[in-house]
Amino acid sequence: MTEPETLRCATHPxxxxxxxxxxxxxxxxxxxxxxxPVGARCRECARLYKLPTYRVSSVYYLRAAGTGLVMAIxxxxxxxxxxxxxxxxxxxxxxxxxVGYAIGEVVSRSVNRKRGIWLAIxxxxxxxxxxxVNIFTFGSVSLSPLRIIFxxxxxxxxxxxxxxxxx
Numbered sequence: 001m002t003e004p005e006t007l008r009c010a011t012h013p014x015x016x017x018x019x020x021x022x023x024x025x026x027x028x029x030x031x032x033x034x035x036x037p038v039g040a041r042c043r044e045c046a047r048l049y050k051l052p053t054y055r056v057s058s059v060y061y062l063r064a065a066g067t068g069l070v071m072a073i074x075x076x077x078x079x080x081x082x083x084x085x086x087x088x089x090x091x092x093x094x095x096x097x098x099v100g101y102a103i104g105e106v107v108s109r110s111v112n113r114k115r116g117i118w119l120a121i122x123x124x125x126x127x128x129x130x131x132x133v134n135i136f137t138f139g140s141v142s143l144s145p146l147r148i149i150f151x152x153x154x155x156x157x158x159x160x161x162x163x164x165x166x167x
Contacts, residue, residue: 010042021045053115060111064119067110068126071103076133084138089150096154097161100127104165115166123162131155 009015009029017029022039034046049055079095103126111119131151135141142148 053113056111056114056116056119060114061118061122064107064111064122068103068107068122069129071106072126072129073133075099075102076130077137079130079134080138083134089146092150092154093157096127096156096158099130100158100161101165103127103130103158104162107162108165117167120163120166123166124159127158127162128155131158 007017007020007027009017009032010026011032012029015029015031017027019028019030019033019040020026021028021042022036023041023045026042028040028042032042033040034043034048035041036046079099082095083092100123104123107119107123107126108114131154
């Protein structure tokens with residue numbers, strides 16, 4: 001009976017192995033092995049790529065940032081107009097949710113429904129900018145603790161809605 005030959009991993013030459021890539025036959029160790037539906041493969045043959053939905057180029061990031069900024073300015077002004085006619089504090093929470101959803105949806109559509117953490121951060125920043133546009137355009141800065149709490153919760157709800165559309 002012949003003894004099996006001792007192989008060394010192609011990536012880690014100090015590791016002995018008896019595994020080979022099922023496609024190219026290259027020796028691989030358990031660290032390098034990628035289990036696929038058709039067997040063990042090396043990383044090159046397994047071709048580990050991100051899903052197309054999460055592959056976002058720099059052009060898409062620029063598009064998302066521009067869209068987010070324009071939406072933040074427009075929605076911030078609309079937010080202020082609505083609050084000047086309906087000054088109910090509880091209504092601010094609903095407005096925050098609507099702002100977050102609208103910004104997230106428009107940014108998502110502008111980048112062909114791509115998703116990713118940096119797109120979510122872009123949407124979050126757009127919600128904060130919309131709030132700042134609202135505050136500084138209509139001069140409704142208030143130091144009332146209840147107003148501050150409602151505004152912070154409203155911003156939080158808006159960020160949550162935007163992140164859910166883009167994450």
